[in-house]
Amino acid sequence: MSAKLEESNRQLEYISYHDNLTGLYNRHYFLTTFNHLFNDMQRQSHDASLMLIDIDFFKQINDKYGHNAGDEALTHLGKLLKKAIRSGDVPARWGGEEFVVLMPSTTENDVKQVAERLIQNIESYQFPIIAKLTVSIGVSQFRADDTIKTWLERTDKALYQAKEQGRNRIRYSA
Numbered sequence: 001m002s003a004k005l006e007e008s009n010r011q012l013e014y015i016s017y018h019d020n021l022t023g024l025y026n027r028h029y030f031l032t033t034f035n036h037l038f039n040d041m042q043r044q045s046h047d048a049s050l051m052l053i054d055i056d057f058f059k060q061i062n063d064k065y066g067h068n069a070g071d072e073a074l075t076h077l078g079k080l081l082k083k084a085i086r087s088g089d090v091p092a093r094w095g096g097e098e099f100v101v102l103m104p105s106t107t108e109n110d111v112k113q114v115a116e117r118l119i120q121n122i123e124s125y126q127f128p129i130i131a132k133l134t135v136s137i138g139v140s141q142f143r144a145d146d147t148i149k150t151w152l153e154r155t156d157k158a159l160y161q162a163k164e165q166g167r168n169r170i171r172y173s174a
């Protein structure tokens, strides 16, 4: 294969795995990797954590400062998220203003430290144009009887509680 063709294949592969705004993995790539790693987790019953992160009142931010400012905030948030996690973790843009991180070989104590650092880093960060934003975070640990669906649902419930209880906070699933 010519060097040029190889390079354009690499570029295509990158585009198909990543979200173009934030540079994080896209939902499709995340789910493919999740399936793959999940089988290992079930076999080995390893510690692992899942984190869902959702921007607070993002609609108001878009309405007040415009969609471009919102887009720029998403890009910066992606970078803050990448900085807060380890290289073996899998961060992705889950939906519009929602992010997900799969963290293999991670204890409840480990993930608490990451989530707390992340929420503080975001709260104290100066975003361009909008200046401030906060996020709510739901976290849960892998259980031996989990399916991907039950694990995601538990994490989503924790996120819902973080929103319900006032936002800008972390909730851990029971």
Ligand SMILES: Nc1nc2c(ncn2[C@@H]2O[C@H](COP(=O)(O)OP(=O)(O)OP(=O)(O)O)[C@@H](O)[C@H]2O)c(=O)[nH]1
Residues within 6 Å of the ligand: 021, 054, 055, 056, 057, 058, 059, 060, 062, 066, 067, 068, 069, 070, 071, 074, 095, 096, 097, 163, 167
């Ligand atoms: N700028 C921008 N906005 C987006 C993007 N994707 C989703 N949004 C916006 O994100 C907002 C999400 O609004 P809601 O689901 O009501 O949630 P919220 O306002 O963040 O409120 P809570 O989550 O309840 O705190 C909507 O206004 C979407 O238009 C994007 O790629 N760029």
